[in-house]
Amino acid sequence: MTERNKKMNQEPEKTRRAFLNKIWGALGLVVLGEIIWLVVSFLRPRKPRAKGDGLGTVITAGSVEAFAPGTVTAFPRGQFYLARLEDGGFLAISRKCTHLGCTVPWVEEDKRFACPCHGSTFDITGNVRHAPAPRALDLFPVTIENNVVKVNTGKRIKRSEFRPSQAAYTK
Ligand code: FES
Incomplete structure (x- = not known):
């Protein structure tokens, strides 16, 4: 295989790898966002119940x-x-x-x-x-x-x- 043919075969491989890296990066961001949302939801204080409305009143x-x-x-x-x-x-x-x-x-x-x-x-x-x-x-x-x-x-x-x-x- 000539040097030129080798280079031509490597180009699509590089493009595919770059595309997959972008997909993985995007999925990682989605997962990170969900984890942050879960942690914030867990730590956020609950809204107090209205007076005269239920248990505790x-x-x-x-x-x-x-x-x-x-x-x-x-x-x-x-x-x-x-x-x-x-x-x-x-x-x-x-x-x-x-x-x-x-x-x-x-x-x-x-x-x-x-x-x-x-x-x-x-x-x-x-x-x-x-x-x-x-x-x-x-x-x-x-x-x-x-x-x-x-x-x-x-x-x-x-x-x-x-x-x-x-x-x-x-x-
Ligand atoms: S009998 Fe009521 S919780 Fe077990």
Whole structure:
């Protein structure tokens, strides 16, 4: 092969290599950009929740008469259930299972909370009926002012079991 032919064969090879280098460079920049975006997203502080809107705030549930004795009302924004006991007392019960934290729905037909994850059940006071949950569902403090029921979702109360003193009553 002559020197001239060798040179002609090397030209397309150089061009192809240069093109591939540009592609790899562009892909590297895309990957770098995504990594930077992920790191910035991870480090950026979350927006604070609006006041009165969800967990961590005081939620006005409604007037005492709006809740019949023996009923349970869900407050999804506050992540709790407001249970009105047969004797008129109120409990704000966390919907988070005390076993591994699944959301526990209230099953009206059975009058109990039934965790879908591992089968724990709780009565209307949040007391454990069936394990594996190790203790009663958490509470949030309830206050009744001027016949209006309010729940402080910023203060979680852990408990082993239900005691009558945990319920809030009208004076
Ligand atoms: S998380 Fe509820 S029973 Fe396991």
